[in-house]
Amino acid sequence: MIIRAYDNLPITYAPDIGEVVGARRTRVEPFLRAVVLMVKRRRDGALRIKVQWLESDDGAGWDPPSPIVAGSVGWVVHPTDPTEPPMIRQS
Numbered sequence: 001m002i003i004r005a006y007d008n009l010p011i012t013y014a015p016d017i018g019e020v021v022g023a024r025r026t027r028v029e030p031f032l033r034a035v036v037l038m039v040k041r042r043r044d045g046a047l048r049i050k051v052q053w054l055e056s057d058d059g060a061g062w063d064p065p066s067p068i069v070a071g072s073v074g075w076v077v078h079p080t081d082p083t084e085p086p087m088i089r090q091s
Helices: none
Strands: 020-023 032-041 047-053 073-078 088-090
Touching (some): 020 047
Antiparallel strands (some): 020 032, 020 088, 032 047
16 A cells, blocks of 8 residues: 655555554564554654454563454554664565
């Protein structure tokens, strides 16, 4: 999906709605399969992606533990800075 340029924000490429991607909420979490439900661009240009998780992660080893349950819905914020690690991995 291409999000058009607006104001001072450039053209942005985002995953399509319904696409299965690898997603994670933080830099240290593993990528889990998820389906994209919605994509929004924040005022700072970062993408806010609503996903439904297809895999579970018990969050063991993270402080605090934050489990992801398959079938639940969550949000992933994809950074605009290309030097930061990605939160979405398209296959």
